[in-house]
Amino acid sequence: MRVLHSMRYVTQRGVRGMAQAPLVQLLAVATIAVCMLLLGCVLLVWQNARSIADRWGVDVPVTAYLVDDVPADRVAALVERIAALPQVERVDVITPELAMTRLVEGLGDDPTLVAGIDPSVLPTSLEVMMPPAEAATAETLAAELAAEPDVEDVVAAGTWVARAQALLETLRSIALGAAALVGFACLTIVWSTIRLAVYARRAEIQILRLVGGTPSFVHGPFVVEGFVQGALGAGLAVTLLYFGFDAVEPLLADAFALAFAAGGLRFLSPLECAAVVGFGAALGVLGSRAAVARYVET
Amino acid sequence: MPILEFSGVTMSYGNGAAGSRGRTAALKDVSFVTDEGSFVLLTGPSGAGKSTLLKLVLASERPDAGTIRVADRDIHRLRKSSIPYLRRNVGAVFQDFKLLPDASPLENVALALQVLGLPPAEVDLRARRALTDVELDPNTRRSSRCLSGGEQQRVAIARALAGDPAILLADEPTGNLDPRLSREILDLLQAVRARGTTVVIATHDPLVFEHVEASQILTLAYGRLVADTAAVAPMPADAPAGMPSAVSIADTMSGAGPIGAVA
Ligand SMILES: Nc1ncnc2c1ncn2[C@@H]1O[C@H](COP(=O)(O)OP(=O)(O)O)[C@@H](O)[C@H]1O
Ligand SMILES: [Mg+2]
Numbered sequence: 001m002r003v004l005h006s007m008r009y010v011t012q013r014g015v016r017g018m019a020q021a022p023l024v025q026l027l028a029v030a031t032i033a034v035c036m037l038l039l040g041c042v043l044l045v046w047q048n049a050r051s052i053a054d055r056w057g058v059d060v061p062v063t064a065y066l067v068d069d070v071p072a073d074r075v076a077a078l079v080e081r082i083a084a085l086p087q088v089e090r091v092d093v094i095t096p097e098l099a100m101t102r103l104v105e106g107l108g109d110d111p112t113l114v115a116g117i118d119p120s121v122l123p124t125s126l127e128v129m130m131p132p133a134e135a136a137t138a139e140t141l142a143a144e145l146a147a148e149p150d151v152e153d154v155v156a157a158g159t160w161v162a163r164a165q166a167l168l169e170t171l172r173s174i175a176l177g178a179a180a181l182v183g184f185a186c187l188t189i190v191w192s193t194i195r196l197a198v199y200a201r202r203a204e205i206q207i208l209r210l211v212g213g214t215p216s217f218v219h220g221p222f223v224v225e226g227f228v229q230g231a232l233g234a235g236l237a238v239t240l241l242y243f244g245f246d247a248v249e250p251l252l253a254d255a256f257a258l259a260f261a262a263g264g265l266r267f268l269s270p271l272e273c274a275a276v277v278g279f280g281a282a283l284g285v286l287g288s289r290a291a292v293a294r295y296v297e298t
Numbered sequence: 299m300p301i302l303e304f305s306g307v308t309m310s311y312g313n314g315a316a317g318s319r320g321r322t323a324a325l326k327d328v329s330f331v332t333d334e335g336s337f338v339l340l341t342g343p344s345g346a347g348k349s350t351l352l353k354l355v356l357a358s359e360r361p362d363a364g365t366i367r368v369a370d371r372d373i374h375r376l377r378k379s380s381i382p383y384l385r386r387n388v389g390a391v392f393q394d395f396k397l398l399p400d401a402s403p404l405e406n407v408a409l410a411l412q413v414l415g416l417p418p419a420e421v422d423l424r425a426r427r428a429l430t431d432v433e434l435d436p437n438t439r440r441s442s443r444c445l446s447g448g449e450q451q452r453v454a455i456a457r458a459l460a461g462d463p464a465i466l467l468a469d470e471p472t473g474n475l476d477p478r479l480s481r482e483i484l485d486l487l488q489a490v491r492a493r494g495t496t497v498v499i500a501t502h503d504p505l506v507f508e509h510v511e512a513s514q515i516l517t518l519a520y521g522r523l524v525a526d527t528a529a530v531a532p533m534p535a536d537a538p539a540g541m542p543s544a545v546s547i548a549d550t551m552s553g554a555g556p557i558g559a560v561a
Contacts (some may be wrong), residue, residue: 002415009412207396210356211457212386213413214379 006217014224017197025229028193032186032233033240036280039175039182040241043272046171048265053164061138062128064145065153070124078150079126087134087141096122123152183283186233190226190287198222198292219292223285230284234277242267300370301465301496302332302355307364309350324350326521327364330529332498332514334464337491339510340500342518348500349393351518352467355498356390357381369464386414389458389495391468395450399443403429403453404436410460428460429453432486448479455486465496472503484509 018025066075075093083091094102100119128145130138142156198205208218245267253264268276307328312321325347332338340348353359354366357373365372373384389410397406407425416424426436432452442453451471458466468487472480484506491497499506517525 001417005417006412006415008418009415203396204398207398208409208413209382210358210385210390210392210396211410211413212382212384212461214382217382217413 007220010217010220011224014221014228017201017221018225018228021197021200024193024196025225028189028229029233029236031189032229032280032284033236035182035185035189036234036237036276037240039178040237040268040276042171042175042178043276044241044245044268046168046175047268047272049168049171051266053168061130061134061157062142062145063155064126064128064148064151065123065155066125066150067152068123070150074150075124078148082126082128082145085141087130087137088128089131089134090129092127092129094125094127096120096124099123099125179279183279186230186280186283187287187290190229190284191291193229194222194226194288194291197225219289222292223288226284226286226288226291227281228284230287231277231281233284234280237280238268238273238276299334300331301334301336301368302338302498303330303365303367303370304351304354305329305365305367307354307361307366309347309354309359309361311350323521325354325361325518328518328521328523329364330516330523330526332496332528334496335491335494336496336513336528337488337510338496338498338514338516339506339512340498340516340518341502341507342524343502346518347521348502348518349469350521352390352469352498352500355465355467356388357384382413386461387464389461389463389466391451391454391458391466391471393469393473395454397442397450397453397457400441402439402441403434403445403449403456404438406442406453407457407460410457414461424460425456428456431459432456447474448483451475451479451483452486455483455490459490459495463495465498466490467498467500469500470503471499472501472506477505480505481509 070078079091079093082088096119099122100117103117103122128141130141138156142154145151146154205218245265249265307325308323309325310321310323328347328351340351342348350359354361355368355373357376360374366374368384368388371384373381376384398409401409404422404425407428408421411421411424429436429452432455434449434452434456442450445453451474455466455468455471458468466487471483471487475483480503487497487499488510499510512527514528515525516523516527
């Protein structure tokens with residue numbers, strides 16, 4: 001009970017402290033929002049690149065569609081033979097049923113589209129996985145597979161698979177780099193704002209200590225302040241990003257209609273949005289804790 | 299029952315190692331014992347070390363040597379995290395009051411109860427009672443900076459007493475007050491003592507000695523304890539022989555002569 005009451009007083013003092021310097025709060029929140037907006041943009045691009053790559057099957061270098069009604073033992077023998085090739089990592093058999101399931105998932109929004117399809121009209125296919133280093137040999141492998149009697153058609157993703165994967169790697173590095181940079185910037189913003197707040201309210205801090213306030217009681221309001229700044233800044237960034245995305249998405253969808261044919265661009269998932277806000281809040285807490293920890297006095 | 303015990307306490311200000319040059323010695327080898335429920339006057343000229351002694355009791359300064367026991371606990375052996383709990387048991391009225399200037403008297407007193415984690419309704423009730431006890435209106439919405447010196451002093455006393463501490467420390471409580479207000483404050487402090495709280499006043503105001511019936515008078519000069527009316531053991535060699543009475547000390551104070559002249 002005492003802890004609850006203490007938390008309530010700490011929060012009240014934190015809010016009152018923020019109200020004493022609203023302009024500083026506004027500035028801190030706005031600056032954090034700008035930083036987090038940058039991070040959000042990078043995340044958005046990376047996420048969409050990943051899901052487009054997924055939809056285009058970038059991760060499957062060679063797909064071989066079999067002729068109808070190949071007996072299971074011949075399929076197994078073929079799989080074994082391909083899997084034994086040195087440049088092949090793994091071979092997955094996609095049965096008509098599995099293909100159907102994937103189709104339903106892919107068209108998730110409108111199951112009526114597939115309602116009339118009989119799985120048996122879909123061909124069995126083999127997905128040949130290769131390590132990224134071997135991706136350049138996909139075309140050669142495709143030609144070899146096309147010569148197999150049971151194979152009707154072969155689709156090779158070709159060398160652009162390797163390039164797409166490299167691009168994804170780069171985007172991932174940029175996203176991580178942006179997260180680190182933005183993290184550092186937000187920490188610095190919160191740290192310096194809270195330092196100023198601590199300085200402005202040093203008399204209050206001294207009094208609270210002298211009447212027997214524990215360190216967490218005395219420092220708590222500043223941590224609350226940092227938490228609110230970080231969470232508000234990140235929340236504002238996610239909101240701006242959402243409306244920005246809404247405005248820009250139709251334009252992009254027109255320009256790159258082909259690339260998005262399989263399902264358009266998507267915004268960050270609710271979980272990812274929550275993670276961005278949580279990241280901001282955590283940075284706020286860390287920054288303010290660092291700022292008050294440096295202020296030692298008995 | 300002793301509630302406050304100093305033995306061989308030495309304390310100096312400044313940077314550098316204890317005892318090195320560049321440090322101002324504020325207290326030298328101070329030893330005394332105060333019983334529970336006493337009314338103690340801590341006296342001596344300006345710069346004698348009175349405020350320093352009070353700060354040591356609050357653990358806001360640390361001694362270079364010696365031990366300080368409050369309610370039988372060595373307070374400088376306490377873990378840092380225990381210091382807040384010591385302070386809740388030792389109410390302090392500071393010379394400069396240390397009130398939040400923009401907060402009302404009620405809010406100022408409430409702070410000392412909020413740190414205890416009491417529910418809001420109880421904080422409000424006890425803060426109001428503490429203010430009524432010092433004859434202030436709990437409903438006033440004036441900020442503390444608009445109060446007179448005497449009123450601020452009362453708020454500070456109310457805050458120090460709100461948490462029901464075992465000891466009340468007051469540093470120069472009549473320092474900024476005219477004689478009439480001084481007497482009122484001293485009456486208030488005597489009433490506090492009558493309720494069983496140990497009261498320690500640091501003062502060099504002669505009026506205090508005339509008005510107050512002290513149970514112990516500690517006299518400091520240049521950081522040394524030169525007289526202790528409650529001491530049973532003989533004083534150190536450099537202290538004046540015999541126990542000075544309250545009146546003779548008051549004379550010394552008003553005359554501002556060297557303490558050594560008392561004998
Ligand atoms: N914060 C401080 N830093 C350095 N010296 C101090 C400090 N506080 C007090 N002193 C010195 O310690 C001595 C005792 O001071 P103090 O305890 O304030 O005396 P009193 O309260 O009896 O007037 C004085 O010489 C004073 O100058
Ligand atoms: Mg003093």
